[in-house]
Amino acid sequence: MNTRCYSCDEVSDATRIRCDCGEPVWFDTDTTAFEWPTDDVRGVWRYASLLPAAPTDGLGWAAGNTPLLRTPRLDEYAGCTLWVKDEAENPTGTFKDRGSAVAVAAAEARDVNAVGTVSHGNMAMSTAAHAAATGLPCVVLVPDDISEKRLAAISQYEPEIIRVAGDYGKLYFDSLELGEELGIEFVNSDVPLRVAGQKTVALELIEQFDGVPDAICLPVSSGGQASGVWKALRELKEANLIDALPRLYFVQAANCDPIAEAFREGHEVRPIDPEPTAAYSIANANPPSGNRVLAAAAETDGAVVSVSEAAIHDATGNLATKAGLCVEPSSAVALAGLRQLAERGEVDATDRVALILTGTGFKELDGAATDAPSVPLAKLDEHLATVLGDT
Ligand SMILES: *Cc1c(COP(=O)(O)O)cnc(C)c1O
Ligand SMILES: [Zn+2]
Numbered sequence: 190m191n192t193r194c195y196s197c198d199e200v201s202d203a204t205r206i207r208c209d210c211g212e213p214v215w216f217d218t219d220t221t222a223f224e225w226p227t228d229d230v231r232g233v234w235r236y237a238s239l240l241p242a243a244p245t246d247g248l249g250w251a252a253g254n255t256p257l258l259r260t261p262r263l264d265e266y267a268g269c270t271l272w273v274k275d276e277a278e279n280p281t282g283t284f285k286d287r288g289s290a291v292a293v294a295a296a297e298a299r300d301v302n303a304v305g306t307v308s309h310g311n312m313a314m315s316t317a318a319h320a321a322a323t324g325l326p327c328v329v330l331v332p333d334d335i336s337e338k339r340l341a342a343i344s345q346y347e348p349e350i351i352r353v354a355g356d357y358g359k360l361y362f363d364s365l366e367l368g369e370e371l372g373i374e375f376v377n378s379d380v381p382l383r384v385a386g387q388k389t390v391a392l393e394l395i396e397q398f399d400g401v402p403d404a405i406c407l408p409v410s411s412g413g414q415a416s417g418v419w420k421a422l423r424e425l426k427e428a429n430l431i432d433a434l435p436r437l438y439f440v441q442a443a444n445c446d447p448i449a450e451a452f453r454e455g456h457e458v459r460p461i462d463p464e465p466t467a468a469y470s471i472a473n474a475n476p477p478s479g480n481r482v483l484a485a486a487a488e489t490d491g492a493v494v495s496v497s498e499a500a501i502h503d504a505t506g507n508l509a510t511k512a513g514l515c516v517e518p519s520s521a522v523a524l525a526g527l528r529q530l531a532e533r534g535e536v537d538a539t540d541r542v543a544l545i546l547t548g549t550g551f552k553e554l555d556g557a558a559t560d561a562p563s564v565p566l567a568k569l570d571e572h573l574a575t576v577l578g579d580t
Contacts, residue, residue: 190241192381193217195416195481203241206365206380213478215381215420216241220428225396233290233389239424241385242295248322249290251280253389257397257543262511267524268531269540272402274394277516277549283470284390284414284547285315291386292376293319302372303328303349307357307364309335310470311548316376317346328373330364332357342552358460358475379413379478387417392425394543401431404491404536406438407545408522409448410471412478414547415439419485435543437491438536439482440526442466446495448479452486468501470519470548492535496525504528505550515550523547 192201192215194208201214208214218239226235232253234244244250255278260271279286293316296304305328306316313329320327327348331340335352344350353360361377368375376383395401409415418437425431441449445463458479466472476482486493496504505521508514523544530536564572 190219191217195484203381213379213381213384213416213481215384215416218385218420218424220424223424223428223430225430233287233386236389236392239385239388239392239421240291241382242291242298245294245297245323248280248286248319249294252286252290252319252386253279253393255279255390255393257394258512260512260514263507263524264538266507266511267527267542267544269404269527269536269538269542271527272398272541272543273512273514274390274543274545275514276390276545276547277514277520277551279315281311281315281318282549282552283311283315284387284545285312286319287389288312288383288386288413288417289315289319289376291389292316292374292380292382293323293325295382296374296376297323297325299374301374302326303374305330305364305368305373305375307360307375307377309339312378313339313343313348314346317343317348320348321346330360361475361477377477378411378473379416379481384413384417384420387414388421388424389417390414390545391418391421394545395422395425395431398543401433401435402543403540404436404438404542405545406440406523406527406530406542408468408471408519408526408547409439409441409476409482409493410473410519411476412448412482414545415482415485416478418545419481419489422489434489437485437489438526438530439486439491439493440522441493441495442468442471442501442522443495443497445472445474447474448476448482449493449495451479452483452493458483466501467498467518468522470517471522492530494526494529496522496529500525500529508546509550514546515554516546517548517550517553520546520548520550 196212276284303326333354444466451458460475463474504525
């Protein structure tokens with residue numbers, strides 16, 4: 190499989206990551222013979238004929254096959270008819286497992302010395318877990334000031350963790366060069382191998398929905414997942430399995446929103462100086478696939494919006510109390526964005542919208558407050574009667 194630049198159409202070989210024009214490339218998939226599978230293979234390998242890797246035994250088989258849920262109690266809040274794709278069900282709790290499964294399998298076949306990634310959170314955990322399952326050595330480059338808690342989550346899989354002092358945005362590009370020199374396959378956020386795996390969330394979603402929703406809404410950081418979703422939909426259209434693409438809505442935290450800013454101002458994505466956000470899994474201030482996200486929004490008549498910290502907090506709570514879903518703030522950002530789009534009239538109550546809930550909240554629950562009363566057992570009957578009386 191060759192790679193191709195989405196922007197200038199230049200074709201390169203399979204190992205290419207970025208085009209001479211500066212934009213990221215993706216795999217040039219042959220979709221002509223693709224039909225919806227009729228077998229009962231589930232997970233990312235269900236779509237192996239559209240992927241640049243063949244399945245290997247192990248954890249990769251646990252990636253994907255997540256439920257698409259109708260969430261009626263959230264319709265009013267979201268301002269539309271809502272479905273959610275629950276990516277928290279992946280083996281390390283995020284959609285990153287789809288990209289890791291495919292990228293690590295491909296790295297194994299390429300006979301590299303090691304697989305690597307630059308991340309201080311979900312992608313590091315996911316890449317290390319999938320590498321562990323295949324026995325491939327794994328190098329994880331993290332920022333020098335990483336928290337102990339995050340280090341613990343990543344280190345359970347025993348990758349080679351290296352804290353790197355220096356510009357974290359630059360590390361993304363430097364790691365790719367170093368990887369080429371040293372035979373380490375760096376499967377960073379938006380490299381073609383990872384984006385290929387990330388496609389499967391949209392393939393699954395369309396198959397489960399049994400058609401095309403009016404819109405799909407998801408949080409974006411580097412733009413890797415967004416690129417995968419856009420690519421998958423284009424491939425389905427090429428294969429004549431869908432007639433038109435849904436509108437693609439992308440959401441960022443207002444405290445770190447380089448892509449939304451570029452969308453608003455009508456210019457290319459530029460690095461920004463961010464403020465801290467609860468949505469730290471999506472706080473990339475210099476997104477390598479930012480312009481590709483802008484192109485996806487433009488082509489599908491979608492948008493890129495950003496939301497406040499208060500809106501993110503509120504959406505996280507509503508996902509729990511109206512749908513029973515425990516997600517991290519970075520996922521809830523998508524719901525907050527959808528609510529904003531509905532308030533602006535870009536989405537209406539009859540629109541059928543699928544939200545991608547990218548990651549679990551179980552990794553970071555320690556900040557949650559509770560005000561549960563303490564009641565003596567002998568008084569429990571009385572107390573419960575009062576509680577029920579209150580409702
Ligand atoms: C990585 C991540 C994202 C953003 O994905 P990109 O591909 O970098 O745009 C969103 N949500 C969660 C939970 C993530 O871990
Ligand atoms: Zn190009």
